Amino acid sequence: MINKVFHTAAEAVADVFNGATVMISGFGEAGSPVELIHALVDRGARNLTIVSNNAGSGHVGLAALIENRQVSKIICSFPRTLISVVFPELYRSGGIELELVPQGTLAERIRAGGAGIPAFYTRTSVGTPLAEGKEEREFGNQHFVMEKAIQADFALVKCQTADRYGNLVYNKTARNFGPVMCMAAKTTIVQAKKIVEPGEIDPECVVTPGIFVKRVVEISNPADESKLVAEERRYPWK
Amino acid sequence: MEIKDKVGWSVSEMAQNVARDIPDGSYVNLGIGMPEMVAGFIPEGREVIYHTENGLLGMGAVAFPGTEDPELVNAGKKYVTAIPGAAYFHHADSFAMIRGGHIDICVLGAYQISEEGDLANWSTGEADDIPAVGGAMDLVAGVETIFVITKHTTKTGEPKIIKDCTYPLTGKNVVSCIYTDLAIIDVKDKKLVVRKLAPGVSFEELQQQTGAVLYPNP
Numbered sequence: 001m002i003n004k005v006f007h008t009a010a011e012a013v014a015d016v017f018n019g020a021t022v023m024i025s026g027f028g029e030a031g032s033p034v035e036l037i038h039a040l041v042d043r044g045a046r047n048l049t050i051v052s053n054n055a056g057s058g059h060v061g062l063a064a065l066i067e068n069r070q071v072s073k074i075i076c077s078f079p080r081t082l083i084s085v086v087f088p089e090l091y092r093s094g095g096i097e098l099e100l101v102p103q104g105t106l107a108e109r110i111r112a113g114g115a116g117i118p119a120f121y122t123r124t125s126v127g128t129p130l131a132e133g134k135e136e137r138e139f140g141n142q143h144f145v146m147e148k149a150i151q152a153d154f155a156l157v158k159c160q161t162a163d164r165y166g167n168l169v170y171n172k173t174a175r176n177f178g179p180v181m182c183m184a185a186k187t188t189i190v191q192a193k194k195i196v197e198p199g200e201i202d203p204e205c206v207v208t209p210g211i212f213v214k215r216v217v218e219i220s221n222p223a224d225e226s227k228l229v230a231e232e233r234r235y236p237w238k
Numbered sequence: 239m240e241i242k243d244k245v246g247w248s249v250s251e252m253a254q255n256v257a258r259d260i261p262d263g264s265y266v267n268l269g270i271g272m273p274e275m276v277a278g279f280i281p282e283g284r285e286v287i288y289h290t291e292n293g294l295l296g297m298g299a300v301a302f303p304g305t306e307d308p309e310l311v312n313a314g315k316k317y318v319t320a321i322p323g324a325a326y327f328h329h330a331d332s333f334a335m336i337r338g339g340h341i342d343i344c345v346l347g348a349y350q351i352s353e354e355g356d357l358a359n360w361s362t363g364e365a366d367d368i369p370a371v372g373g374a375m376d377l378v379a380g381v382e383t384i385f386v387i388t389k390h391t392t393k394t395g396e397p398k399i400i401k402d403c404t405y406p407l408t409g410k411n412v413v414s415c416i417y418t419d420l421a422i423i424d425v426k427d428k429k430l431v432v433r434k435l436a437p438g439v440s441f442e443e444l445q446q447q448t449g450a451v452l453y454p455n456p
Contacts, residue, residue: 027292027329028315029308053329078370081315088368100369103291104333104376111330123379124337127356127410130375172326173293174309179328207328224308 004166004210005195006217009039012189016045016154023110023155023181024052024062028081029225031174033158033191034061036217038235040156041065047072051110051150053103053177055079055087058229063087064236071096075150077103083229102130105147107180112149114183114212119148155185158222159208162192163199166213167206175207182212191219245438246390246419254279255434256345256387256417264342265289265335267377270314272387273345289341291373293332296324313373336373337380344381346374348388348416350403353450355413355425357386358405371408378409390418391447399423399430400449420444429453 006012013036016022022040026032041064048071055076056063063086065071079087079098090096101109102124112120121144125131135146157178160171168190170178182188195218247255249272257279260266267289268274277299280286288297290312297312298319306317320326335341350358357378360371378384391397399416415433416423421444422434431453435444445452 028311030292030311030315031309078372080368080370091368092366098369100371102371102375103329103373104337104380107329107333108337122337124376126379128375128407130371170326172307172310172320173290173312175326175328176293177329180330226308 003164004214004216005164006215009035009191009217009219010042012036012215012217013039013043013154013156015187016040016043018045019047020045020153021049021051021151023152023177023185024050025155025157025176025178025181027053027173027176029057029061030172031158031170031176031178032061032225033156034223034225034228035219036156036158036189036191037061037065041068041070041235044070046070049073049075051075051152051181053077053106054081055084057081057083057225058232059086059234060223060228061225061235064234066090066096069095073097073099075099075101075106077101077106100130107177109147109150110177110184111180113151114180117149119146121146150184152181152185153187155181155188157181157188157190159190159192161194161196161201162190162213162216163196163201163210164216165198166190166208166210166216167201168192168208168213169201169205170207179208182208187214188212189215189217191217191222193220193222194218246436248419249275250279252387252417252419255422256385257281259385259415260284260286260343262286265295265340267291267336267341267344267381269344269346269374269377271347273347274314276345276387289332289335290318291332291336291377293327293329294320294324295327295335296321298324333373333376336376339380339382341381343383343385344377345385345387346377348386348398349405351386351388351399351413351416352403353399353401353430354428355411356403357384357408357413358403359408361406363406374408378412383414384412385415385417386413387417390420397447397449420447423452431455
C-alpha cells in the first residue's frame with residue numbers, strides 16, 4: 001500500500017542532511033511552508049543551499065533558517081522584502097552567498113530540472129550583468145543565453161489539500177513555485193492544510209500528481225507569516 | 239492624491255496617459271508602484287485583463303480592509319482580489335505567458351532609459367545594494383510592448399532619459415514608449431520621438447531636462 005502521510009513535520013524533515021540543496025515554495029508568505037521550515041530549524045541541518053523566490057521576512061520561516069546560520073547559499077530572484085533584515089545583514093557581512101536569478105528563469109530552471117532537461121536558451125537577461133559568463137547563442141537573429149536546470153535533494157512545499165498518494169491542490173496565488181519544485185526534488189515534502197481520502201480530489205482538478213511527491217503532513221492551522229512578523233515573533237519561539 | 243505641478247502632468251494624469259494607450263481586450267502586466275495606478279484610468283468601455291506574475295490572470299482591485307487573504311497577493315505582495323473568470327496557475331506557466339509573448343503590454347517604472355530604449359530599473363549597482371531582480375528581466379525580454387511610466391528627472395533633477403544607462407541594464411532596446419510628467423516619448427527605430435508635450439512645457443525645455451537627443455513628432 002502506498003501511504004505518503006507523515007504524522008509530524010519533524011518526522012517529515014528528519015533526513016535533511018548537512019550540505020543538502022532544499023527548494024522552498026512561496027512568493028513572500030503566500031505558499032511558504034512555515035511549519036516545515038521551522039522543523040528544519042529544529043533539525044539543525046547546516047550548510048544548506050536554498051532555492052526560493054525570496055529570502056524571508058522578520059525572524060520566522062526562511063528568515064529564521066538563515067538567522068540560525070544553516071544556509072550557506074541562496075538561489076533567489078528577490079531577496080528583499082519590506083521587512084527583511086536577516087538576509088541583508090548577513091549578505092553585507094559576507095556570511096551568505098547569493099545567486100541572483102530572474103524570476104522566470106528561476107521557475108523554468110526548476111521546471112527543467114523536474115522534466116529531465118539539462119539546460120535551455122532564453123532571451124531573459126541578454127545584455128545585462130546577469131548574463132555574464134553564460135553561453136550565448138543566436139536563433140533567428142535573436143540572442144539567447146543558456147540557463148542550466150536546477151535540481152534539489154529536498155523540496156518543502158505548502159498546499160491546500162492532499163491525499164495519501166501525494167496528489168495536491170493549492171490555494172490561489174499560494175500555488176506559485178510549488179508544482180515545479182515538487183517535480184525537481186528527489187524528496188518532496190508537502191504540508192497540506194487537509195489530507196483527504198483518495199478520490200475526494202477530483203482527478204480533473206489535481207494540480208500536482210502524486211508521483212512528484214514523497215511525503216505529506218497535515219498542518220491544519222498553519223501560521224500566517226505576516227502576522228508572526230507583525231508581532232515580531234522569533235523562531236525558535238521564546 | 240492629485241498634486242498639481244505648475245507645469246507638466248500630475249502622477250494621475252501620467253497614469254491616465256498610459257491607460258489611454260491600452261487597447262480594449264489587452265492582457266496587461268503592471269509593475270509595482272506607479273504602474274499599478276494605470277488600472278484606475280482605463281477608459282470606459284474597454285475590458286483589460288491584468289496578469290500578475292505570481293500566478294493570477296484576472297487580477298481585480300486591492301482587497302478591502304478586513305477581507306484580505308494572505309494567499310491572494312499581487313507581484314508587490316499586496317492583498318488583492320480576483321475577478322469572476324480569473325485563473326490561477328504556477329510560476330512556470332505564468333512566466334510562459336510572459337516569455338512566450340502572450341502578454342500584450344507591460345507597464346514598468348525606471349531608474350534610467352537610454353536613447354535606444356534600453357531600460358535600467360532593478361539595481362543602482364551600489365556596493366551595499368541588495369540586488370533583487372524579480373520578474374523585470376523576463377517581462378522586458380518577453381513582452382512586445384513595454385511602456386515606462388516615470389518622472390522625467392530624478393529627485394535631485396538629474397535626467398533619467400540619457401544617452402547610455404549607467405545603472406545595470408534590465409534589457410536592451412526594449413522600451414516602446416515613455417510617459418513622464420513632461421512628455422510622452424515614443425522609441426522609434428532607436429530614436430526618441432516626442433509624441434506629446436505636457437501643458438506649459440516647450441520642446442526646448444524638455445530637451446534641456448533630457449540627457450539624450452530628442453526628435454519632434456514628424
